[in-house]
Amino acid sequence: MSTLKDVAERAGVTVTTVSRVINNRGYISEKTRQKVYDVMKEIGYQPNEVARSLSKQHTSTIGVIVPHIVHPYFAKLLSNIESAAAAENYKMIVCNSKEERSNERKYVEMFKSNQVAGIILCSGTVSANEFLNLNIPIVTIECDDALGDCNIQCDNYMGGVLATEHLAKCGCKEIVHFSGVERQVMPADRRCVGFREVCGKYGIRHHEIETSEASYSVMEYLENIKQTLQTYPEIDGIFASSDVIAAQSIQACSALGKRVPEDVQIVGFDDVNIATLVNPMLTTIRQPIKEMAQLAVDAILKKRGGGVMPAKVVLPVSLMKRGTTKEK
Template sequence: MATLKDVAERAEVTVTTVSRVINNRGYISEQTRKKVYDVMKELNYQPNELARSLSMQRTNTIGIIVPHIVHPYFAKLISNLENAAANKGYKILLCNSKAKNEKELEYIQMCKSNRVSGIVLCSRNVDIEEMKNLDIPVITIERNLEAGTVGIQCDNYQGGCLATEHLISLGCKNLLHLSGIKNENMPADARAEGFIAVCEKHGVRHREVMATSTIYNTLDYHEHIRKAIEEDPGVDGIFASSDLIAAQTIQICAEMNISIPGQIRLVGFDDVDIARLTTPTITTIRQPVREMAEWAIEFIQRSLDHEAVPEQFKLPVTLVKRNST
C-alpha cells in the first residue's frame, strides 16, 4: 500500500507538504494541493489511521458495550449510536458482553488497549473500581454507575407512572407489572416504583412479578408470563417493562384465549420496532433513544475537550397509544 512518502516522491514535494495538504495546516498553493490530491488518487492512497492515531495520541473510535445485540432495544440503541458517532467522524468498536462480568472487563481492557476516545457502556456488572484508573470517558446508558462517570437514562419513574395512569384511566382495577431483573445498577427498577406509586395513589389492586437473570439472558419470558397470569386470573391490565415482554404477553394471552385489549389491556416499554409488528400493536412508553445516543456521543466529545458534563442526565418519556389498550 502506498505511504505518505510514496505520495511525496511522486508529487515531487516533501512529506511535510503532503501532511500539510492532508491536515490542512500551514500555507499551501492551490497548485500543489491539486497535484498532491491527484497523486493520492493515482496511487489509491489512504492514510494509515493507525500511524496517525499513534502519532496524534488520539483515535476517533468509540467503544460500545452491550449485553445483547439481537435484543431490539439494544439493536436500536446501537443503530442510533452508530449514526450519531458517524455524524461526528467517529467509528464504532462493537462489543457484546452477553451480560457477563468477565466479558465486560475483557472488553473494557480491549477498548483501552485500542485507545478508544470513549466508551458507551450499556451493560454493567463491573466493579466500579475497574473504571477508576481508566483515563477514558465512560458514558452509561440506562445503567447506574456512581464513580464519576456520566449516566444517561430516560425518566423510568415517569414512564412507570404514565403507563399505570393510562391503564387506570381506561378502567383497569387489577394491575400486574411484569418487571425485568432486579438490579441496583439498573434504573429500570424505577418503572416498578412509578407503577406502585400510582396504583397506591388510586387505591388500585396491584402486583409485581420479577424475572430471573436466566430468563433475561435467553430473552424467553413465555413460561414466566403464563405463570404470572395463571396465578391471578382476574388481571385486567398489564404493564410490561419492555416491548419484548409485552409481545410475549400477547402470545400467551392468545394461547389462553384472553383478548387484548378486550379482557386485558397491555402497555409495554421502549417503543422498539416489535411494538409495531405484533397483533395488536403495543401501546408503549417511548424512550427517546435517538436523543440519548446523540447526547452520549456529545458528552464523550465534551469530556475529551475537558468541558463539564452532567453526572446524571435524564430524558423524558412519552406514551404512545396503539391497539393493545
C-alpha cells in the same frame, strides 16, 4: 512513500482539500473528491490512521459495551450511537458482554490498549472499580448511577406513572407489573416505584413480578407470564418493563383465550421495532433512544475537547397509544 503533498500537487488542489477529503470534513464537490481519490489510488497514497493515533495518544474510536446486540433496544441504541459517531468521523467498536463480568473486564482492557476516545457502557454487571484510573471518559446509558463519568437515563419513574395512569384511565382493576432482572440495581427499577404509587392512589389491586436474568438473555418470558395470569385470573392490565415482555404478554393472553385489549390491556416500555410489528401494535412508553445516543457521543467529544461532561442527564419519556389498550 507518497505524501499528502504529492497527492495535492498531482490533483491540482491544496493540501487542505486533500485532508478534507480524507477526513470527510467540510464541503468538497463530488468531482474534486473523485479526483483526489483517483490520484490517491494512482500513486498509492494511503492515509495511516494508526500512525496518527499513535501521536494523538487516542484513536477516533468509541467503544460500546451492550449485554446483547440482538435485543431490539440495544440494536436501536447501537444504530443511533453509530450515526451520531459517524457524523463526527468517529467509529464504533461494539462488544457483546452477555452480562458476563469477565467479558466486560476483557473488553474494558481491550478498549484501554486500543486507546479508544471514550467508552459507552450499557451493560449493568461491571463493577465501578474496574474503571478506576482508566483515564478514558465513560458514559453509561441506563446503568447503575455509581458507574461512569456521565450517566444518561430516561425518566423511568415518570414512565411507570404514565403507563399506570393510562391503564387506570382504560378501566383496569387489577394490574401486574413485569419488572426487570431481579439481581441488578438498575434505573429501570424506578418504573416500579411509579407503578406502585399510581396503583395506590386509585386503589387498584396490583402485583409485581420479577423476571429472571436467564429470561433476559434469551428473551423468553412466556411461561412466567402465563403462570402469573393463571395465578391471578382477574388481572385485566399488564405493565411490562420492555416491549419484548409486552409482545409475549400478547402471546400468553392468546394461549389462555384472553382477548387483547378487550379482556387484558397491555402497556410496554422502550418503543422499539417490535412494538409496531406485533398484532395488535403495542401501546408503550417511548424512550428517546436517538437523543440518548446523541448525548452519549456528544459527552465524549466534549470531554476530549477539554470541556466538562454532565454527570447525569435524565430525558423525558412519552406514552405511545396503540392497539393493546383502549380508553373508556
